[in-house]
Structures are given as C-alpha cells and as structure tokens.
Amino acid sequence: MSLRINSEAPNFTAETTQGPISFHDWIGESWVILFSHPKDFTPVCTTELGYMAGLKPEFDKRNTKIIGLSVDPIDNHARWAKDIEETQGHAVTYPMIGDPELKVAMAYDMLPEGAGTSSEGRTAADNATVRSVFVIGPDKKIKAMLTYPMSTGRNFDEVLRLLESCQLTAKHAVATPVNWKPGQDVIIPTSVSDEQARAKYPGGWTTVKPYLRVVAQPKD
Numbered sequence: 001m002s003l004r005i006n007s008e009a010p011n012f013t014a015e016t017t018q019g020p021i022s023f024h025d026w027i028g029e030s031w032v033i034l035f036s037h038p039k040d041f042t043p044v045c046t047t048e049l050g051y052m053a054g055l056k057p058e059f060d061k062r063n064t065k066i067i068g069l070s071v072d073p074i075d076n077h078a079r080w081a082k083d084i085e086e087t088q089g090h091a092v093t094y095p096m097i098g099d100p101e102l103k104v105a106m107a108y109d110m111l112p113e114g115a116g117t118s119s120e121g122r123t124a125a126d127n128a129t130v131r132s133v134f135v136i137g138p139d140k141k142i143k144a145m146l147t148y149p150m151s152t153g154r155n156f157d158e159v160l161r162l163l164e165s166c167q168l169t170a171k172h173a174v175a176t177p178v179n180w181k182p183g184q185d186v187i188i189p190t191s192v193s194d195e196q197a198r199a200k201y202p203g204g205w206t207t208v209k210p211y212l213r214v215v216a217q218p219k220d
Helices: 023-027 045-061 076-087 103-107 156-171 196-200
Strands: 031-037 064-071 097-098 131-135 142-147 186-188 205-208 212-215
Touching: 023 064, 031 045, 031 076, 031 156, 045 076, 045 156, 064 076, 076 097, 131 156, 142 156
Parallel strands: 031 064, 064 097
Antiparallel strands: 031 131, 131 142, 186 212, 205 212
C-alpha cells in the first residue's frame, strides 16, 4: 500500500522495548513521531537515536510521543540502547519497536512485499529504505513524511520545526513560509477569502500579491 499525506497511519500490534502496543491505542490523543532504522548497531542511526533521546522533552511539551522502529528483535534494541547512552550521552527513554518479521516496515511502504518475512540474515543495505520519519496526528492521519539515505543523518531539529508547523496549521487556517520558525509571520492560504480573513484577523494583514497575504502568527 502506498502511503500519502492524509493517509491513515497503518495500525499494528508489536513488541517494543516498553512492552506490547496496539499502535492506534498507544497514540491516544497525542501526536506521534515514528522514525525507522534499517538495522541495530548502525553508526548513523546510533547518533540519531541518541539525539532524539536528548530532544524528547521538547516533543513532550508539544503533546507528542516518540517511537523508534528497527527491523531487528527487541533484545537487540535493548543492547543497542546501552551503546547509544554510552556514546551519545542520552538514555533512550522512548519505546523502540521490534519488527523481525518486517510487518511494520512493509505496512509503511518502506520495504517491498517481496522482502520476505524475517530480518534474519538481512544487512543494513538490504533495509536501506527503512529510513523514514512519519509525523502522525491525533486523528491517526499521516501529516508529513521524510526519507533519508543511510549515509545522511537526519535533522531532528527540522522534524521538531515541521511538527510545530503541522500543529499550528491544523489548528488555524494558515500556512507557514520558507524557513518559518515559531513566532514568525504566517501566510493566509488562497482558500481563505478576504472576507473570511477580515473576520479572523481584524487587525489586518500585509498583501504582497493577491495570492500572498502575510499575517502575524495566531497566538491562541
């Protein structure tokens, strides 16, 4: 199944380092960052998992749960977590999904159906496409997706910025411009008429072009 923005995030049951979960139930009313890894004990992913562990309080403030995925069993995850804390300085306190039968990786369209049913004997290169980030809303819909090559560490500061944009635009009829950061001006989408905008923004806005209207970020 091909996933797109606004597709429902596939539900699944799986073992994690913090016990079994049913994914949609685990999400509850939170936002979620699901980020995947091709194999345990890989160097780039070690740095990523450690950085996310350090960044977790920022996601907590934003009602967002973090969950990692690797196609290896959870016993390997637990041993890997010790290396991550030792080398990166942050303990992994979020759950890591074990996916030894590749079910979650295939459900999220990161491996083809012909990939088999076992992680055993597979190398990181075999799983190179299991390098994605999914931003999932409380409605269980996929709000954003990012996929990186194995050779490039992901920018999780950008993932945090992306999450903030997704949360803001889900709450208000606005869009965020290039390189936007929280607190900066936002864009009134073309789907909002001037009449509707006047009701929402009585203080007015700046019209750069008829299709480009800029307004202060809503505060509530």
